[in-house]
Amino acid sequence: MASVIRLNVAPIVGARRGAPQKSRNAAPIRAAAAAKKSDAAAASGQYARELEVATDAVRMASTLCQEVQAQLMRQDEQAETKDDRSLVTLADYAAQAIISWRIQQEWSDFTMVGEEDAEALTEGGEGGALTLSKIVKLVNKTLKLHKGMDAPELTSTEVVDLINKGGGAGGKGRHWVLDPVDGTLGFVRGDQYAIALAMMEDGDLKVGVMGCPNMPKIGEVLEYDSSYTYGFSPRLVSKMLAGESLGWYKGCIFTAVKGGGAYMLPCDPAIKADPLPVAVSKEFDPQAAKFCEPVMKANSSQGFTASVADNLGIESKPLRVYSQVKYGSVARADADVFMKFPKAGYKEKIWDHAAGVIIVEEAGGKVTDAGGAPLDWAGGRYLESLDRGIVATSTALHQRLMDAVSKSWSSSQL
Numbered sequence: 001m002a003s004v005i006r007l008n009v010a011p012i013v014g015a016r017r018g019a020p021q022k023s024r025n026a027a028p029i030r031a032a033a034a035a036k037k038s039d040a041a042a043a044s045g046q047y048a049r050e051l052e053v054a055t056d057a058v059r060m061a062s063t064l065c066q067e068v069q070a071q072l073m074r075q076d077e078q079a080e081t082k083d084d085r086s087l088v089t090l091a092d093y094a095a096q097a098i099i100s101w102r103i104q105q106e107w108s109d110f111t112m113v114g115e116e117d118a119e120a121l122t123e124g125g126e127g128g129a130l131t132l133s134k135i136v137k138l139v140n141k142t143l144k145l146h147k148g149m150d151a152p153e154l155t156s157t158e159v160v161d162l163i164n165k166g167g168g169a170g171g172k173g174r175h176w177v178l179d180p181v182d183g184t185l186g187f188v189r190g191d192q193y194a195i196a197l198a199m200m201e202d203g204d205l206k207v208g209v210m211g212c213p214n215m216p217k218i219g220e221v222l223e224y225d226s227s228y229t230y231g232f233s234p235r236l237v238s239k240m241l242a243g244e245s246l247g248w249y250k251g252c253i254f255t256a257v258k259g260g261g262a263y264m265l266p267c268d269p270a271i272k273a274d275p276l277p278v279a280v281s282k283e284f285d286p287q288a289a290k291f292c293e294p295v296m297k298a299n300s301s302q303g304f305t306a307s308v309a310d311n312l313g314i315e316s317k318p319l320r321v322y323s324q325v326k327y328g329s330v331a332r333a334d335a336d337v338f339m340k341f342p343k344a345g346y347k348e349k350i351w352d353h354a355a356g357v358i359i360v361e362e363a364g365g366k367v368t369d370a371g372g373a374p375l376d377w378a379g380g381r382y383l384e385s386l387d388r389g390i391v392a393t394s395t396a397l398h399q400r401l402m403d404a405v406s407k408s409w410s411s412s413q414l
């Protein structure tokens with residue numbers, strides 16, 4: 001029987017980590033915080049337009065994905081036998097088209113490294129054409145919903161062109177990086193997924209925006225509950241987890257600008273809230289610490305991560321979460337560490353990490369490969385020369401994590 005992630009509307013974990021500390025000598029701290037805030041504001045100012053556009057784009061794509069996922073779950077309720085994959089496909093393509101459209105409005109000559117391309121739609125015969133017509137409908141409906149009278153009515157040719165903007169080769173220069181639906185399996189299962197958009201210049205991540213439509217609001221944590229077992233229908237569990245019974249809050253959007261800190265906003269445009277600063281775990285308490293990793297064994301060696309966690313003295317079971325929501329968990333201190341160790345030969349794609357990495361870094365964390373080297377964003381569509389795997393944690397804990405990885409490596413069979 002498999003164990004699953006439980007989205008627990010539990011008391012705030014941040015209370016032990018992120019809550020403001022009382023100080024007898026608060027004035028210098030306040031002054032330092034104010035100075036830091038103005039640095040952050042200046043840094044954000046440099047990319048204010050990019051941040052605004054990316055946030056708007058991700059928000060539109062997030063509502064689109066929420067609608068498609070809800071449809072998928074209803075379909076399951078009615079025990080229909082339609083292929084779930086086809087709905088995910090719609091969300092994937094439509095989200096990429098929407099985000100490209102929004103960026104293109106501001107920068108007509110932008111380039112993008114995105115997961116999707118439209119070949120299967122244009123070269124896919126009648127089936128492809130039918131899928132394309134559904135995508136065009138979905139895109140236009142979403143645009144109308146968000147832009148009202150200003151929304152254009154895009155043609156199928158325009159939508160194909162927008163999707164194909166994702167075919168960029170990356171490398172040096174300025175590029176957007178997009179995974180329109182990261183964590184496809186989580187999406188299908190009514191569970192966690194992310195819409196992950198970043199912008200980089202000459203291999204430096206400058207902006208990251210990540211929609212996490214099923215992530216609970218801050219103060220409520222992604223909680224692993226091994227007693228919650230299933231073997232029959234994972235989707236049934238996910239639906240319950242995402243249901244009203246837990247007082248569900250419809251997701252959040254993380255944002256980060258290089259040098260400007262990381263923030264969290266509600267996904268739902270109807271909820272007005274100031275961006276909330278997020279920060280990685282401030283202290284490492286092995287007894288309370290958590291680490292997160294992919295749900296699927298095929299995507300990362302769970303035996304190896306268990307050994308590293310053991311070396312660090314972490315006692316709790318791993319938080320297994322789909323998608324870059326794991327980076328979000330580290331960024332806001334729901335978890336202390338994220339580790340991914342794929343099978344030898346697997347090449348990581350830049351869109352599976354870019355947005356999450358800048359968000360963790362701006363929240364005070366450090367993300368490197370297993371040898372401690374920074375990730376190389378300028379190498380094209382893949383993270384070339386990645387040493388074994390990827391780790392994300394607070395800057396303070398990073399060296400200890402590296403030591404734990406080395407110790408496990410020397411005794412492992414990987």
Ligand SMILES: Nc1ncnc2c1ncn2[C@@H]1O[C@H](COP(=O)(O)O)[C@@H](OP(=O)(O)O)[C@H]1O
Nearest residue numbers: 181182183184185294298299322323342346352
């Ligand atoms: N064999 C493999 N090893 C490692 N990662 C893999 C993999 N096959 C697919 N992936 C990547 O892992 C991502 C999911 O991450 P996670 O396992 O952390 O939820 C997938 O993103 P998509 O779901 O967007 O395709 C995919 O890019």
Ligand SMILES: [Mg+2]
Nearest residue numbers: 179182183352
């Ligand atoms: Mg992905």
